[in-house]
Amino acid sequence: MTNKQLHFTITFLVLLLSVTSLAQQPKQHYMMPPKAIADLVDAPFTPRISISPDNTRMLFLYYPGLPSIAEVSQPELRLAGLRINPRTNGPSRGWYYNKMTVKNITTDKEQEITGLPERPHITNVRWSPDSKKIAFVITKPDHLELWYADIISGKAKRLSTVSLNSAVGNPFSWVSDSKTLIALTTPADRGTPPQKPSVPTGPIIQENLKGKAPARTYQDLLKSPYDEIVFTYYTTSQIVKIDINGNTILLGQPDLYTFAGPSPDGNYVLVKTIQRPFSYTVPYYRFPLRTEVWNITGQKVARIADLPLADNIPVPFGSVRTGRRLINWRHDTDATLYWVEALDDGDAGKDVTQRDRVYLLPAPFDGTPQPLITLGLRFDEILWGEQNTAIVTEFWWKTRETKSWLVSPDSPETSPRLIIDRSFEDRYSDPGQPLMKHSKHGFSVLLTGKQGKTIFLTGKGASPEGDRPFLDEFDLSTHGTTRLFHSRAPYYEQPVSLLDISTMRLLTRRESTTEPPNYFIRNVKNDNEKLKQLTSFPHPTPQLANVKKELIRYKRADGVDLTATLYLPPDYSPEQDGPLPMLMWAYPREYKSANAAGQVTDSPYRFVRIRWYSPLLFLAHGYAVLDNPSMPIIGEEGEEPNDTYVEQLVASAKAAVNEVVRRGVADRNRIAIGGHSYGAFMAANLLAHSDLFAAGIARSGAYNRTLTPFGFQSEERTFWEAPDVYFAMSPFMHADKINEPILLIHGMADNNSGTYPLQSERFYAALKGLGATAKLVMLPAESHGYRARESIMHVLYEMSNWMDAYVKSNHSYQKR
Numbered sequence: 074m075t076n077k078q079l080h081f082t083i084t085f086l087v088l089l090l091s092v093t094s095l096a097q098q099p100k101q102h103y104m105m106p107p108k109a110i111a112d113l114v115d116a117p118f119t120p121r122i123s124i125s126p127d128n129t130r131m132l133f134l135y136y137p138g139l140p141s142i143a144e145v146s147q148p149e150l151r152l153a154g155l156r157i158n159p160r161t162n163g164p165s166r167g168w169y170y171n172k173m174t175v176k177n178i179t180t181d182k183e184q185e186i187t188g189l190p191e192r193p194h195i196t197n198v199r200w201s202p203d204s205k206k207i208a209f210v211i212t213k214p215d216h217l218e219l220w221y222a223d224i225i226s227g228k229a230k231r232l233s234t235v236s237l238n239s240a241v242g243n244p245f246s247w248v249s250d251s252k253t254l255i256a257l258t259t260p261a262d263r264g265t266p267p268q269k270p271s272v273p274t275g276p277i278i279q280e281n282l283k284g285k286a287p288a289r290t291y292q293d294l295l296k297s298p299y300d301e302i303v304f305t306y307y308t309t310s311q312i313v314k315i316d317i318n319g320n321t322i323l324l325g326q327p328d329l330y331t332f333a334g335p336s337p338d339g340n341y342v343l344v345k346t347i348q349r350p351f352s353y354t355v356p357y358y359r360f361p362l363r364t365e366v367w368n369i370t371g372q373k374v375a376r377i378a379d380l381p382l383a384d385n386i387p388v389p390f391g392s393v394r395t396g397r398r399l400i401n402w403r404h405d406t407d408a409t410l411y412w413v414e415a416l417d418d419g420d421a422g423k424d425v426t427q428r429d430r431v432y433l434l435p436a437p438f439d440g441t442p443q444p445l446i447t448l449g450l451r452f453d454e455i456l457w458g459e460q461n462t463a464i465v466t467e468f469w470w471k472t473r474e475t476k477s478w479l480v481s482p483d484s485p486e487t488s489p490r491l492i493i494d495r496s497f498e499d500r501y502s503d504p505g506q507p508l509m510k511h512s513k514h515g516f517s518v519l520l521t522g523k524q525g526k527t528i529f530l531t532g533k534g535a536s537p538e539g540d541r542p543f544l545d546e547f548d549l550s551t552h553g554t555t556r557l558f559h560s561r562a563p564y565y566e567q568p569v570s571l572l573d574i575s576t577m578r579l580l581t582r583r584e585s586t587t588e589p590p591n592y593f594i595r596n597v598k599n600d601n602e603k604l605k606q607l608t609s610f611p612h613p614t615p616q617l618a619n620v621k622k623e624l625i626r627y628k629r630a631d632g633v634d635l636t637a638t639l640y641l642p643p644d645y646s647p648e649q650d651g652p653l654p655m656l657m658w659a660y661p662r663e664y665k666s667a668n669a670a671g672q673v674t675d676s677p678y679r680f681v682r683i684r685w686y687s688p689l690l691f692l693a694h695g696y697a698v699l700d701n702p703s704m705p706i707i708g709e710e711g712e713e714p715n716d717t718y719v720e721q722l723v724a725s726a727k728a729a730v731n732e733v734v735r736r737g738v739a740d741r742n743r744i745a746i747g748g749h750s751y752g753a754f755m756a757a758n759l760l761a762h763s764d765l766f767a768a769g770i771a772r773s774g775a776y777n778r779t780l781t782p783f784g785f786q787s788e789e790r791t792f793w794e795a796p797d798v799y800f801a802m803s804p805f806m807h808a809d810k811i812n813e814p815i816l817l818i819h820g821m822a823d824n825n826s827g828t829y830p831l832q833s834e835r836f837y838a839a840l841k842g843l844g845a846t847a848k849l850v851m852l853p854a855e856s857h858g859y860r861a862r863e864s865i866m867h868v869l870y871e872m873s874n875w876m877d878a879y880v881k882s883n884h885s886y887q888k889r
Contacts, residue, residue, distance in 0.1 A: 103142070106869035109616070109693035114139070114685045114865060116613040121170075122592065124580070125204040126511035128572040129179065130224060131592070131607065132207065134198060135172035139685070139862035146854035146861075149822070151293035152304040154356025155240060156824065156856075159266060162259050162307060163210075163217050163239040166856060170195040173207075175224055178572070178580075178594070178607065186222045188229040197243060202515025203251040206317070210237060210244060219245060219256060221317060233319045235259075238310040241331045241357070248369075249339040249514040252317050257310040260327040267302045274298070279353055286385040287791070288354050290781045290827045295353050305329065308347065308357075314369070324371030331362070337514035338407035341374065341436065342367045343400070352384050359383040364400045366410070366438050375438035377410065390470040390789050391421035391451045397432075403482065404457035404516035408436040411445065413452045421451065421470070431455065431465060433482060446480050446489050456507055457482075457518050460525030462549070464507065465489070470789075473498045473665050479549055492552055498669040504554070505532025505545060508571055522546060522574055531568040534560065539624055540676040542567040544579065544597070557597045565678040566593075580607075584680035586622050589613065614683050619643040620692055624677040627732040629724050634671030637702035637729060639738065640681070642692045647737040653697040654881040655739040657729060657766075658688035660752040661704035661722060663714040663787040670705035685865045686858070688747065694873055695881065697738050702729040704755060713795075715788050718802050722755060723763045730765050743767055745880045747872075750774060750828060750857065751786055753817075757804035757836070760811045768814040768879040770872055773828055773857050776836040777805035781827040808839040814846040816875040818868055820855030828857060848875070 105111055118136035125132070149165040150157040158165040171193055176183040186207075189195075194212040201207065208221045217237035222229035235258040237244040245256040277297050295301055312324040312333045324333075329347035336343070348361035364377040383394035393415050403409040411434075416427045429452040432442040450467035453475070457463045461483045468475045477493035495502050508520040508529040519528050527546050534541040542565065544558040558579060560566040566583040569592070577597040583604075584590040589612050594605040612618055621641040629635055645653070664670040683689045688698050704725045708714035714721075726746065733739040746766040748756045753774025760769045778785060778799040782792035792799045800806050819833035830851065837849035850871050852864045859865050 103863040103867045104870040105866050106873050107694055110690050110869050110873060111866060112616070113614050113683050113690050113693060114862075114869065116683070119589065119610050119613060122608075123198065123200070124570050125224075126200055126202060126515065127204040128570060128580075129177065129204065131176045131178060132198070132200075133174045133176065133183075134170040134195075135174075136168065137171040137192075139865060140860055142854065142861040142863040144861070145864070149854075150303060150307065151822075151824070152300055152307070152357075153295050153351065153360070154291060154293050154358065155304075155308070156293065157240045157307050159307065160215050161212055161217055161239075162236065163212060163244075166860070167196065169212065170198070173198070173222070175227065176607070181607075184227040186227055186229050188222075189220075197239070197245070199245070199247060200515075201247050201251040202249050202511065202513070206251065208232070208245060208247065208254060210239065216259075217244065219254070219315065232317065233313075233315050233321050235261075235313060235315070235321060238308075240307050241310075246334050247515055248314075248335045249337055251515075253339070254315050255324075255333050255335050255342055256313050256315055257330055257333060258313050260309060260311045263306065263309065263327070267299070267306055269299055284385070285387075286354070287388045287783045288384065288386075289388075289783055290785075290829075291354075291356055292824045292826065292829065294356065295351055301351050304351065304357075312342070312344070312371070314371075322371075324367065325373075331357075334402065335369070336402050336408040336436075337404065337512065337516050339514075340369055341408050342369060342371075343402060343410070345400075348379070350382060352382055355382075355384045359386070359394065364397070377434075377438070378412070387420045387422055388783050388789065388791060389421040390787075391468075393419045393421075393451070395419045399452070402516070403433065404512065404514075405459050405463070405482070405518050406435075410434045410438065411455065416447070428452075429467070443485055445482060445485070446478060448478075450474065450476060456509070457516075458521055458525065458528075459512065459518050460521060462519065462521070462525060464492070464519070464528075466493075468497060472496075473669075492549070496666065496669065498664055498666065500533070500535035500669070500672050500674065501537075503532050503535060504547070505530035505534075505543065507547075508544075508568075520571060520574070526550060529557075529571055530554070535672060535674070537673055539673050539678070540565070544568045544571070558595070560678075563678055564588075565676045565680070571597075585678055586620075586681060587612075587618055589680050589682070617643065617681065617683065617689075617692060620681050620689075621645065622677065622681055624673065624675055625732065625736075626673075627728055629728045631724065633667050633705060633707065633725075635703040635705075635725060635728055636671075636673050636675070637732075638675050638700045639733070639736075640689055640692055640698040640700060641738060642695065642697070645697075652734070652737055652740040652743075653695070654743040654745075654876070655697040655699060655733060656688050656691050656745050656747060656770075656876065656880075657699045657702060657726075657733075658747050658752070659702050659704050659726075659729075659755060660748055660750075661706055661725075661755045663706045663708070665708060665714075667705075667707050667709060670703070670707050674703075675701065685869075686749065690869060691873070691876070696876070697733070699729060699733055699739075702726075713788075713790070713798075715795075715798050715802060718798070719758060719762050722758055723765075726759050726763060726765055743880050743882065745770060745876050747771070748774075750825065754804065757811070757815065758802070758807075760813050760815055761804050761807040762810065764813075766813060768816070768875060770816045770818070770875065771833075772818045772868070773820060773823055773825070773833075774817075775828045775832045776803060777832060778803045780829070780832065785827050805836050805839060808836065808845070809843050811840060811843075811845050814848075814875065814879040815840065816848050816850070816871060818850045818852065818871065820852045820857060820859060820864075822854055823857045825857035846879075 121134040123132040156165045173186040197210040314322045332345040362380045378397035397412045400412040429448040431445040448467040450469040453466040475497040478489040481487040509517040510520040530545045534543040545554040569580045572578040592607040596602040706714040747770035749772040753771035756769045840847040
């Protein structure tokens with residue numbers, strides 16, 4: 074053979090091997106799942122409802138459907154915990170509306186908001202305090218615009234030529250006159266974006282010289298001086314005052330503002346500004362922060378706080394930064410600030426009797442702050458009333474305790490009165506949350522009855538029979554309750570708003586297993602009066618209207634009560650069709666009480682709403698689904714739940730498998746286990762430590778807990794305090810025990826704490842190296858939750874193929 078012939082032969086063989094290798098590679102483009110599943114994903118979204126402050130109108134906000142991968146993969150900056158679209162100077166991720174209509178609740182007249190741009194991207198919709206207008210943001214390709222619409226005429230228009238800056242948060246707020254807004258805008262003269270140096274100026278150095286500075290596993294942090302420059306560029310705002318005629322007045326100078334909120338009386342603005350130094354170990358909300366009060370013309374009135382960098386907050390749950398935190402306006406009066414200060418150095422690990430103190434400071438903000446209440450637990454929230462009344466709630470994670478106190482803000486000599494003391498993990502004892510209303514200034518305050526002597530509580534009404542939402546009237550003096558409404562079978566009916574106390578007209582959202590959620594008005598005083606139906610949203614997925622749903626109960630081997638919701642395909646009969654392949658989808662939770670762990674967490678009467686992330690999609694593909702089977706991890710009497718995580722997890726899964734097999738609806742050898750995030754972590758652990766399942770699906774999980782060494786999920790201990798626990802709970806450490814097929818899916822832009830894409834990549838590498846049957850699917854541009862239609866369809870394509878290959882086999886259920 075000549076050299077030329079030899080060269081030709083070698084070239085031909087190389088090309089042949091290359092083609093063969095490429096043919097053996099998995100497909101690298103987006104695929105579609107079975108049509109029955111795809112049709113469910115493409116079902117129209119039900120509009121979101123917003124009620125006007127005066128309870129006379131409903132605003133319908135329509136979603137356009139899933140965004141495309143082109144939209145999701147737009148440029149994105151990941152800086153200090155923020156994700157910014159550099160083209161718009163707004164958030165790079167989120168949902169938007171493309172249509173708005175308004176309905177008069179009394180007359181039923183409905184009209185569409187007109188004058189909007191073609192195919193608008195609408196976000197940040199806010200009612201004016203007088204209920205006559207709405208303001209909102211429209212995202213353009215290269216900027217954000219502030220718009221408003223007159224509710225009576227239904228006409229919308231752009232307010233000003235300024236461009237909003239929404240990089241950090243909500244870019245505008247109404248002033249109480251309903252004619253003016255305070256907004257954060259991009260400075261007109263800020264110049265072009267900074268260019269990254271082509272040559273490094275030196276090494277990037279971090280050092281710690283002042284003691285402990287633990288931090289959870291944050292993502293998207295600053296990494297270099299250039300990142301600091303870019304962060305400064307995009308988060309620098311100019312505060313402006315804009316009236317509804319478009320007249321604009323600049324307030325102050327451009328700076329790193331995170332908040333500009335007008336006082337209830339409209340005379341002041343509370344301004345919060347990020348200060349330096351920045352940090353490479355914590356997100357922006359733990360950077361140094363200055364809080365000031367300005368008058369409405371932009372002149373500084375008082376400096377309220379200068380908080381230092383909070384990079385040393387202790388690890389125990391409930392730890393907080395020191396100094397004046399959570400500074401905000403008191404909702405029920407003209408211009409009074411409140412804030413919270415830690416009395417334990419912010420360290421939840423300290424054994425003290427006093428944790429937090431709430432202070433008040435009225436205008437002109439030059440006096441001595443007055444204590445409102447001192448708390449033995451950690452401050453949670455404060456709800457303001459209009460009758461010298463407020464409710465302050467505190468909590469403590471280790472004991473799962475929560476307390477609510479009734480205080481009199483205008484009468485500091487009056488001692489706080491304890492009105493609620495319970496475990497927040499005990500769903501059956503939950504008294505509900507107070508209904509709120511809008512004050513004349515547009516701030517939320519307690520809805521009260523009987524001259525301020527009662528409040529109204531609404532909740533899920535958890536019980537052994539399932540959730541039954543309710544409305545109670547709660548006497549603030551006696552702590553007695555009067556039941557005004559209680560959802561009854563076969564409906565799940567949830568109170569939304571008490572429209573009129575005098576007539577007791579209650580707006581509810583009612584649904585059943587076959588009827589989609591719709592809004593009704595009922596007369597609480599007269600249960601026999603016919604309900605007025607306000608909306609008639611159709612069934613979004615009529616092809617699954619006859620799905621069978623059952624809330625089932627069973628026990629773990631140690632006696633712990635467990636629950637799950639069992640779904641079966643339409644027209645399926647276990648007697649005639651035999652057991653089905655099943656997808657079991659779960660998420661473990663930690664408890665300090667076995668009684669709380671065994672409580673029912675669903676209702677048998679809720680509508681079967683199938684969204685893209687729901688395992689119920691696979692009902693259309695011949696599978697039974699066991700959704701949210703209880704996977705409680707319990708630690709009682711001083712024990713930590715995770716000390717026996719694996720044992721309890723396997724026991725719960727075994728009980729679920731035994732129950733569905735006993736019922737004859739599932740084949741023991743054809744059950745898949747799946748989950749998302751901590752549910753993915755669970756699925757991998759169950760494959761490693763049991764042989765209960767034929768295959769597993771793990772989406773966006775974390776599998777090596779040594780990569781989250783300062784705690785994870787509900788685990789407070791560090792890796793160095795509990796190394797055996799971290800090792801035992803990490804599926805990565807037990808990859809050699811996984812002998813069932815496992816499908817790993819992860820967004821390549823996952824920013825959830827701890828669930829780095831690296832977690833799935835390294836786990837897959839371990840599985841592959843050990844010879845396991847495994848597949849890794851990385852989704853470009855997707856975060857912890859997936860958004861693009863192409864990504865979602867491909868995820869479902871991979872899941873259906875995986876389960877068909879390793880679970881369904883040749884005995885699949887065929888619809889008759």
